[in-house]
Every structure is written in C-alpha cells, then in structure tokens.
Amino acid sequence: MNPVHGRILIADDDSSMARLLGSVVSREGLTPLLAKDGAEALQLVRAGDPDVLLTDTRMPGMDGMELMRKAKEINPELPVILMTGFAQVQGAVEALRAGAHDYLAKPFEHQQVLRVVLRALNERRLKLELKHLVDHVHHVLSPRETFGPSGAIGKVIAAIERVAKSNFSVLIVGETGSGKEVVARAIHQASNRARQPFVPVDCGAIPEALFESELFGHERGAFTGADQKTVGKIEEAHTGTLFLDEIPNMPLASQAKLLRVLQEKTLYRLGGVKPIHVDTRMLTASGQDLEALCDHGSFRSDLYFRLNEYTISIPPLRKRCEDIPYLAKRFMDIANIELSKFVRGFSPPAVEAMLAYRWPGNVRQLRSVVRRGVLMAEDVISEEHLGLGLKHGKPSVDEGQAERSSTPGRGRSELSLREIVRSNTVHVERTAIVDALRTSGGNKAKAARLLQVDYKTLHSKVKEYGIQNEGEHAHV
Numbered sequence: 001m002n003p004v005h006g007r008i009l010i011a012d013d014d015s016s017m018a019r020l021l022g023s024v025v026s027r028e029g030l031t032p033l034l035a036k037d038g039a040e041a042l043q044l045v046r047a048g049d050p051d052v053l054l055t056d057t058r059m060p061g062m063d064g065m066e067l068m069r070k071a072k073e074i075n076p077e078l079p080v081i082l083m084t085g086f087a088q089v090q091g092a093v094e095a096l097r098a099g100a101h102d103y104l105a106k107p108f109e110h111q112q113v114l115r116v117v118l119r120a121l122n123e124r125r126l127k128l129e130l131k132h133l134v135d136h137v138h139h140v141l142s143p144r145e146t147f148g149p150s151g152a153i154g155k156v157i158a159a160i161e162r163v164a165k166s167n168f169s170v171l172i173v174g175e176t177g178s179g180k181e182v183v184a185r186a187i188h189q190a191s192n193r194a195r196q197p198f199v200p201v202d203c204g205a206i207p208e209a210l211f212e213s214e215l216f217g218h219e220r221g222a223f224t225g226a227d228q229k230t231v232g233k234i235e236e237a238h239t240g241t242l243f244l245d246e247i248p249n250m251p252l253a254s255q256a257k258l259l260r261v262l263q264e265k266t267l268y269r270l271g272g273v274k275p276i277h278v279d280t281r282m283l284t285a286s287g288q289d290l291e292a293l294c295d296h297g298s299f300r301s302d303l304y305f306r307l308n309e310y311t312i313s314i315p316p317l318r319k320r321c322e323d324i325p326y327l328a329k330r331f332m333d334i335a336n337i338e339l340s341k342f343v344r345g346f347s348p349p350a351v352e353a354m355l356a357y358r359w360p361g362n363v364r365q366l367r368s369v370v371r372r373g374v375l376m377a378e379d380v381i382s383e384e385h386l387g388l389g390l391k392h393g394k395p396s397v398d399e400g401q402a403e404r405s406s407t408p409g410r411g412r413s414e415l416s417l418r419e420i421v422r423s424n425t426v427h428v429e430r431t432a433i434v435d436a437l438r439t440s441g442g443n444k445a446k447a448a449r450l451l452q453v454d455y456k457t458l459h460s461k462v463k464e465y466g467i468q469n470e471g472e473h474a475h476v
Contacts, residue, residue: 038062222271
C-alpha cells in the first residue's frame with residue numbers, strides 16, 4: 001500500500017466537520033469514508049476495511065473511546081486517531097495508552113490533519129510489510145527447516161507427519177519454550193483442516209472464574225456483565241484445530257465439561273439450553289507429567305486418556321545441540337528484517353558459547369538472546385553481545401566431572417572460559433555419539449547416518465574420546 005493511497009474512515013456527528021475533513025484528505029489522493037456516529041463507523045470497519053480511523057471523541061450513543069475499542073476488536077492493526085477539544089487533551093493522552101495511534105486537539109490546521117493521517121498510513125504500511133516478510137520467512141520453510149537438522153527433531157517431524165492427517169487428539173509434551181505450539185501449528189498445517197481456523201488458548205493465562213466463558217462461550221444475560229452473546233474458543237475452532245497450551249491449569253470443573261464435548265461433539269454455552277454441534281480437533285500441550293497429576297487427583301484420568309490418543313515429546317534444546325547454530329542463524333535473519341539491520345553472522349566464540357550453554361528456556365530463550373544480539377551488534381554477533389554467562393546455564397554435576405577429567409590436576413575455578421566451553425562441547429559430542437551407538441546396536445555406519453556425519457569422522461571421534469563400543473553397552 002502506497003502511503004498516498006488509503007481509505008480514511010471519518011466518524012463525526014458534525015456533518016459539516018466530517019465533509020470538511022473528507023475534502024482535506026481527498027485532496028491528498030486519499031479516499032474518505034464518512035460516518036455520522038459510532039454504529040455506522042463500525043459497519044464501515046466491518047465492510048470497508050479502512051486503513052485509518054479518524055474519530056471525534058464526543059458523539060451521541062457511542063463515544064470515540066468505545067468506537068476505538070470495538071473497532072480494534074474487529075481489526076487490531078487499525079490505527080485510530082482521536083479528535084478532541086483542548087479541554088479533553090488529558091483524556092486523549094489516556095486514549096494513547098489505551099491503544100490510540102495519535103490525537104488531534106481542536107482547533108487544528110488542515111496540514112496538521114494530513115501530517116498525522118499520513119504518518120499513521122506510513123506506519124501501518126511498514127508494519128504490514130514487516131509482517132509479510134516475517135510470515136514469508138516462516139511459511140516457505142519445510143518442517144525440517146523450521147525445527148532444525150538433528151536426528152531427534154527428525155523423529156518429531158516423522159511423528160507430526162504420521163498423525164497429522166488423522167483426527168487423533170494429540171498431547172505434546174516438552175519443557176517451557178521448547179516449541180510445543182510450533183509443533184501444534186505444524187500438525188494443523190499438515191492436516192486436512194489446514195484451511196480452517198487454528199485457535200490457540202493459553203490455559204495458564206485465563207482466570208478460573210472466566211475459564212468456562214472463554215472456552216465454551218456464553219449467552220446474553222448468562223451472568224452480570226454478559227450484555228451480548230459470545231462464541232467460545234471451542235466453537236470458534238469448529239472444523240479446525242483447537243490448541244490448549246498448559247492444559248494442567250484447566251480447572252477440574254471445566255475438565256469434566258471438556259470431556260463431554262470430546263465424547264458427544266456438542267457443547268452448551270453458559271446460560272444456553274440449545275446443544276451446539278462442534279467438529280473441532282483437539283491438540284494439547286503440557287510441561288508437567290500429566291500421569292503424575294492424575295495420581296494426585298489434580299487432573300482427570302479419563303480426560304487424560306481421551307486427550308492422549310497420540311503423544312509427541314519434544315527434546316530440550318540442550319539435548320539437540322546440532323540444532324543450535326541452524327536455529328540461531330534463522331532467528332538472526334528474522335531479527336535482521338524486524339530491526340532493519342544487516343548482521344552477517346556469529347563469531348566462533350559466540351557459537352561455542354551457545355553450544356556450551358544449557359538453555360533452560362529452550363528455543364524461546366535462544367530466539368530472545370539472538371534477537372538481542374542482533375540489536376547490539378553492528379557486523380558480527382560476538383560472545384559479549386549474547387550476554388549468556390554460565391549462571392543459569394552451567395553444566396550439570398556429571399558434565400562438570402567431564403570437564404575436570406579432561407584437564408587433570410586443575411579444578412573448575414582454574415579453567416579459562418575457552419577451556420570450559422571446549423570441555424562442554426567435547427562432552428556434548430561424546431554423549432551424542434554414545435547415544436547413537438547404543439541406538440544402532442554398535443553399528444558405526446548406522447550411527448554415522450543417525451548423526452549425519454561420514455563414517456571416517458565418527459570413527460575418529462570414537463577413537464579420540466576413548467569410547468568403548470560394545471553394541472548396546474557402548475560407554476565412555
């Protein structure tokens with residue numbers, strides 16, 4: 001969208017003012033849409049897809065603040081400019097905090113109106129371009145390119161492909177930040193429902209008192225403040241996929257109702273008496289052991305069995321270190337687009353630091369760290385730009401033992417940072433090779449294929465690390 005081409009919705013009960021503003025923007029090549037009140041403006045938001053909403057704050061029936069709130073429910077990206085009398089400037093400042101793009105204090109000059117409107121149009125264009133670029137980066141990638149090249153992720157991708165076309169309820173388990181929603185979206189995109197809605201719900205972010213209304217919806221008058229009918233998330237995902245993240249946070253009473261929906265394919269909105277048929281595929285995720293929660297009585301075992309028709313377990317990032325450089329590069333590319341920068345890559349010490357770190361926050365933390373690194377760097381992301389340290393990512397006791405054994409006679413406090421990084425990298429490689437040899441029953445050629453390295457490299461590493469290969473009992 002060129003910033004000098006756009007649809008400007010003008011809402012003002014003063015028809016002469018609305019016509020004047022329409023004339024001002026039309027002289028700049030913009031298309032005015034005039035509304036005499038908030039209700040008419042909302043109809044035009046739904047039907048006309050305006051690029052900017054310019055509204056008076058004081059109108060009969062629905063004032064500008066309420067219009068802004070309802071318009072943003074329809075189109076969250078719509079820039080709203082409020083026109084206010086000088087005496088209400090403080091209220092306009094509050095409106096900016098509530099989501100308005102800008103405000104105009106009356107009386108104002110025509111050029112002032114144009115400057116504010118054109119600025120809003122230009123910022124909207126830039127945001128849409130950025131969203132398009134970031135979406136392009138995500139959507140052109142295959143599942144393998146999205147998750148990484150490791151053998152562990154290969155198993156996750158195989159599981160996604162195996163279950164996607166079915167209607168199985170899938171339980172996705174993994175640590176926080178490991179990519180459970182990414183897996184859920186991949187299942188949806190590979191399913192027969194890909195063109196239908198994907199509706200994510202964070203069960204940990206909904207207050208218990210509002211949970212059932214959020215999930216099942218409610219009828220008008222169902223409770224105090226329910227002034228209109230609301231469709232719940234299950235119904236919103238009809239014919240598509242509902243993803244319930246952090247499912248252990250669901251209240252027990254809601255668990256019973258969800259079980260009935262899964263069994264009978266119908267639901268009742270709060271305050272409703274008419275059953276509503278729903279064809280919604282259910283994907284859930286948990287960072288906790290649901291079986292243990294069932295044993296403790298905090299999660300219904302019958303619901304667990306219904307949700308757990310198929311399970312996909314995502315390994316933590318520290319157990320698939322070969323994915324780290326790949327994901328870091330991808331996150332750097334996305335951050336370069338977002339921040340309009342041209343960072344070329346990572347210094348070798350930065351790569352070593354990322355490989356040595358244990359990533360308690362998993363992929364989400366890696367993305368955040370790389371994004372900050374892109375912000376800080378001018379050309380190449382250094383170890384200092386990452387700001388990792390070892391406080392929250394230091395090796396386990398076993399890994400610390402491996403460090404000390406690799407440098408006889410020296411304690412951890414005597415090692416340099418580079419030596420610590422090197423010893424951790426050695427430990428990660430050694431552990432991965434031992435696991436591959438165990439999986440392959442001692443077959444080095446098969447183990448090399450699992451690790452995606454050539455046989456000669458694997459043979460050299462086995463010899464270098466002193467790995468005793470005894471088939472299933474390969475050990476260090």
